[in-house]
Amino acid sequence: xxxTKVDVILGxxxxxxxxxxxxxxxxxxxxxxxxxxxxxxAGHTIxxxxxxxxxxxxxxxxxxxxKVNVIGNGVLIDACIIREEIEGLRQAGVExxxxxxxxxxxxxxxxxxxxxxAALEQKKGSKKIGSTVKGIGPAYTDKxxxxxxxxxxxxxxxxAEKYAALKEEHLRQLRNLDFDxxxxxxxxxxxxxxxxxxxxxxxxxRHFEVLxxxxxxxxxxxxxxxVLAEGAQGSLLDVDFGSYPFVTSSSxxxxxxxxxxxxxxxxxxxxxxxxxxxCTRVGSGPFPTELHxxxxxxLRRKGHEFGATTGRPRxxxxxxxxxxxxxxxxxxxxxxxxMKADVMDEFxxxxxxxxxxxxxxxxxxxxxxxQAEKVEACYVEMPGWRSPMSQARQYGxxxxxxxxxxxxxxxxxxxxxxxxxxxxxxxxxxxxx
Ligand code: GDP
Ligand code: IMO
Ligand code: MG
Numbered sequence: 001x002x003x004t005k006v007d008v009i010l011g012x013x014x015x016x017x018x019x020x021x022x023x024x025x026x027x028x029x030x031x032x033x034x035x036x037x038x039x040x041x042a043g044h045t046i047x048x049x050x051x052x053x054x055x056x057x058x059x060x061x062x063x064x065x066x067k068v069n070v071i072g073n074g075v076l077i078d079a080c081i082i083r084e085e086i087e088g089l090r091q092a093g094v095e096x097x098x099x100x101x102x103x104x105x106x107x108x109x110x111x112x113x114x115x116x117x118a119a120l121e122q123k124k125g126s127k128k129i130g131s132t133v134k135g136i137g138p139a140y141t142d143k144x145x146x147x148x149x150x151x152x153x154x155x156x157x158x159x160a161e162k163y164a165a166l167k168e169e170h171l172r173q174l175r176n177l178d179f180d181x182x183x184x185x186x187x188x189x190x191x192x193x194x195x196x197x198x199x200x201x202x203x204x205x206r207h208f209e210v211l212x213x214x215x216x217x218x219x220x221x222x223x224x225x226x227v228l229a230e231g232a233q234g235s236l237l238d239v240d241f242g243s244y245p246f247v248t249s250s251s252x253x254x255x256x257x258x259x260x261x262x263x264x265x266x267x268x269x270x271x272x273x274x275x276x277x278x279c280t281r282v283g284s285g286p287f288p289t290e291l292h293x294x295x296x297x298x299l300r301r302k303g304h305e306f307g308a309t310t311g312r313p314r315x316x317x318x319x320x321x322x323x324x325x326x327x328x329x330x331x332x333x334x335x336x337x338x339m340k341a342d343v344m345d346e347f348x349x350x351x352x353x354x355x356x357x358x359x360x361x362x363x364x365x366x367x368x369x370x371q372a373e374k375v376e377a378c379y380v381e382m383p384g385w386r387s388p389m390s391q392a393r394q395y396g397x398x399x400x401x402x403x404x405x406x407x408x409x410x411x412x413x414x415x416x417x418x419x420x421x422x423x424x425x426x427x428x429x430x431x432x433x
Pocket of ligand 3: 017074309
């Protein structure tokens with residue numbers, strides 16, 4: 001039996017590219033779907049049978065019977081949020097206990113991690129990152145500082161003691177930050193209320209299979225099973241390659257699959273890079289093609305560009321090819337997946353950034369964060385397609401000007417376009433070959 005490879009789906013812009021939809025669409029072709037990083041800062045939307053579902057921690061393969069969903073060691077779990085997700089799935093007729101396994105090495109987000117996230121953002125003032133305030137930064141900080149709590153800890157007798165010790169340390173840090181603990185609320189709840197729900201979540205998680213998923217996954221590959229790895233956020237929010245410090249705290253790029261699931265680099269197969277036909281970003285940080293005009297507003301309105309996790313309006317702008325070329329390079333993208341071009345169906349013309357200029361000179365390299373704040377994006381203008389595409393089911397059905405747009409993107413980036421999404425529903429998807 002030949003060992004199989006892990007295919008990867010990740011976002012190659014600033015998140016919210018439509019990864020959840022594509023994982024759900026491709027899941028039937030795989031035995032296992034595994035999330036490899038991030039936590040409930042993610043909001044992955046899936047639409048089918050007229051209903052919309054948003055997942056934060058649970059992998060987007062969960063709606064498919066007979067598939068195993070794995071929460072890998074690289075993921076962060078907030079017991080309170082995952083419990084809500086589990087309950088939402090039950091209401092939709094899905095029992096996650098039967099379909100999901102969790103790594104014993106996945107770290108927990110404590111209620112006090114969320115307070116620390118809020119306190120640290122508050123302290124940054126105008127330099128704030130615009131975090132989702134889900135506790136991501138502080139929980140990954142504790143992981144790297146070697147003092148975090150992991151899923152494997154929830155079944156040991158000393159769990160309550162370990163929890164109390166870490167909470168106490170967090171409270172000490174919060175007092176040092178002059179944080180008003182009495183006034184603090186987490187999703188509208190006091191710390192004590194949130195903690196109670198969090199502990200109920202821990203009790204729920206004890207019913208799941210918690211195991212070294214790296215062993216499970218590697219054995220599955222040895223047995224010829226197929227695995228799809230699901231990323232969260234996007235490459236431009238990567239802790240190393242994103243616009244630091246306006247990034248998330250994990251490796252969102254292909255290399256993150258190896259550490260986030262325990263998969264050797266030689267076992268990586270296809271890498272699907274998901275991108276929108278325009279750009280969005282939530283939170284602070286440079287955005288060279290950002291639009292502050294009526295066109296930006298139109299993209300936000302037609303694309304329903306409001307965060308799936310926080311409801312915040314997303315910043316919008318034109319497609320940025322220099323940044324796509326960069327993320328194609330760091331990820332080794334083999335297949336491009338284009339989303340949401342239907343949002344621009346009525347545009348007469350549209351623009352695509354093909355290079356950046358800094359101080360009057362064309363830039364040879366992808367800019368660092370300071371440069372990215374100052375660069376001027378250079379555009380080519382293209383005619384719109386002025387015809388709706390959501391009914392198209394074959395590549396040849398797509399409007400001609402849109403196909404020309406895709407050829408242009410492909411030529412400029414050197415990437416191969418494999419999948420085109422023409423609407424939010426599962427069915428609204430075209431496979432090129
Ligand atoms: P993710 O975080 O990458 O999974 O993406 P989000 O779920 O945060 O945001 C993508 C949004 O676009 C969701 O509201 C999807 O339902 C929607 N969506 C996905 N694909 C398409 C598409 O091709 N066209 C349109 N109009 N909406 C889409
Ligand atoms: P999905 O998986 C879009 C952004 C936040 C903020 C920065 C840091 O749905 O694509 P964090 O909470 O990680 O400390 O926030 O990253 N961010 C996202 N933006 N989509 C996401 O996830 C995001 N997760 C984090 O807005 O700018
Ligand atoms: Mg999202």
